[in-house]
Each structure stands twice: as structure tokens, then as C-alpha cells.
Amino acid sequence: MASLKSKTEKLGAAKIEGEDMVVGKSVPALYFGTKKMNNNYAVVDEVKNEVSSTATLFVKSxxxxxxxxxxxxKDDGSRAIGTVLDPQGKAVAAIRSDKSYYGEANILGKPYVTGYEPIRDLSGKVIGIYYVGYAKTQ
Structure with a gap:
């Protein structure tokens, strides 16, 4: 989590600016400083290369x-871009209660050991979620 957060914080403050298309859906555009994160995999791939974890930036829509x-x-090997965090999951419940979540989670049908923390804009409003996780070995 520290790696993902430090990489985004170096870019600047988190903000929502306009809308953007993600796999055919119009969603808010998430920025850190002047760098748009929607459809941009550089930061999440850097985290994967450094610490061998999965990483995601979610935007609140x-x-x-x-x-x-x-x-x-996804099962077909493509990035799970545009998919929605399980609305009934423990991670969403924690974020909606203004807390972080660390523990097991089911991601697209597979078990992971995970961490989720809120992304806040300068006013403190939750505008997204940082995620890092490792697939559980069976």
C-alpha cells in the first residue's frame, strides 16, 4: 500500500475533473495532480513490478x-478495467464507514489477501479507493 500511495502522492493531490470513458462507461476522471489515472496503468504496473502485488485505483461513480x-x-487475461468493487463486500462497507479494510476479499471469484484505503480530495471527501492485494495460494 505504501508503494502505491507514495507513487500517486508524488504526482500531486487527488481530484475528480470531468468524466472519462472506461470500457464504454462514462465515469468520473480521477487525477493525481495533472496526471489522469483512468486507463493509465503506469503506477499500478510499477507497484506490481516492485512488490509483486496486484494494485488498483478505483473512482467513486x-x-x-x-x-x-x-x-x-479477468479469467481471459485482460485487465479488469471498468469492473465494479463488490457493493456487498467488507471493503466497501469499511470505506463507506470512513475506514480502511485489510483482510481477505473475493475478487472476480478468486480469494485474495487485500488492503483497501480511501482516496480523498483536498477537502477530505472520499473520491476513490487505493487497493493492493495478493492472490491466495490454494
């Missing part, structure tokens, strides 16, 4: 949190 930058893969 209505009541959902949508993956706008991720190295989590």
Missing part, C-alpha cells in the same frame, strides 16, 4: 467504485 487503473486480470 454514484454509489459504486469502478476500477479505472488496475493490473488485476
Amino acid at each position: 454514484g454509489e459504486d467504485f469502478v476500477r479505472v487503473a488496475t493490473n488485476v486480470q
